[in-house]
Amino acid sequence: MAQTAAAKNNGTPRTNSVNRESEILEAAVAIFAQKGYSAASLQDVADAVGLMKGSLYHYIDSKESLLFRIFEEAHVQANAIIESIEELNLGPGEKLREFTRRLSIFYVGSRDRANIYFTEWRHLTGTDAETVAARQRDMRVYVRTLISDAQDAGLTRKHLDVRIAAYFLLAAVNGIQPYLTSQDPLRAEAVATEIATLACSAILNNP
């Protein structure tokens, strides 16, 4: 609500529209997470942001397009984590650890979005589904490269299957989401760090 007021003061229709869009997206995240995507309606989203359902179509094309945007925002944030890691100039072991820690903290700190991401993918169709599948492949390839680099540097467990290890690491980090109920951000960060440590200590030979 404060955001909408700020947008009004700003006065330009463009800023107004961008703020309104992000307000709609936030509302959709909360509603999809609470009701589940199937049970949620665009009417629910319209009610949450104080728009008529018809007016919602000025900002979005369909319920699926809202879901797809939530997925795309997650990909943007995941890519930002990858970029931040690449800037750090870490050795391969530390790079894997730090990437895993940041990804884990990201999921723990974006509970609703992560739950939507990991349970509602089925409702994406056509090119939306293909785009998401491609982004997920990219992520697996990135993690495989991190592990493979650590392996080349002699830092991994003996006889490690890099492909399975990449699946394992993502599963361990992704899968923790539904189990976390703590709303305390410091506690959540500690849990995320511990999970990342556990996942990496399964893969690296020198924890």
Add this chain to the structure above:
Amino acid sequence: MAQTAAAKNNGTPRTNSVNRESEILEAAVAIFAQKGYSAASLQDVADAVGLMKGSLYHYIDSKESLLFRIFEEAHVQANAIIESIEELNLGPGEKLREFTRRLSIFYVGSRDRANIYFTEWRHLTGTDAETVAARQRDMRVYVRTLISDAQDAGLTRKHLDVRIAAYFLLAAVNGIQPYLTSQDPLRAEAVATEIATLACSAILNNP
């Protein structure tokens, strides 16, 4: 279909009914896994088993009751794994490893059911939802006990948080499901074993 013929030959209505029920449940697993629970209808299930939709109600109460039975079957199988482990008289480290390996193989070998289990829980309501939550708590408590026993025997990593480690282990094993596409049972078992090894080597100090 062969099953239905066998049931007919058997001749007793009770066997007939039990076979028909398990046939309906199998069909529901396949249809829920393929279409998603929300999009699937009882008509789809009726069509798959060659019944009129009305006749389906001789065997089941509702679509949710079918979903709940799929969850309950998974709990029965998980409990069978726990019982089989308890009979083995293993030391705490080996017990954790063997439990994790069997749970992992179970999920990998029950791909459709596991996918339903991990994505469709939201559609269970009231006492069904409470029952499933209670069974999941029981499972976490069991895993915590296994890890805690290993810790008491001095077999775990230093400074291990048993509660987080239990979440981690279940996440690593549960979360692998959607990533597995191999239909080759030997390959699937090898992957499951490797995942269990990875998960346990994060927790135990002597892999």
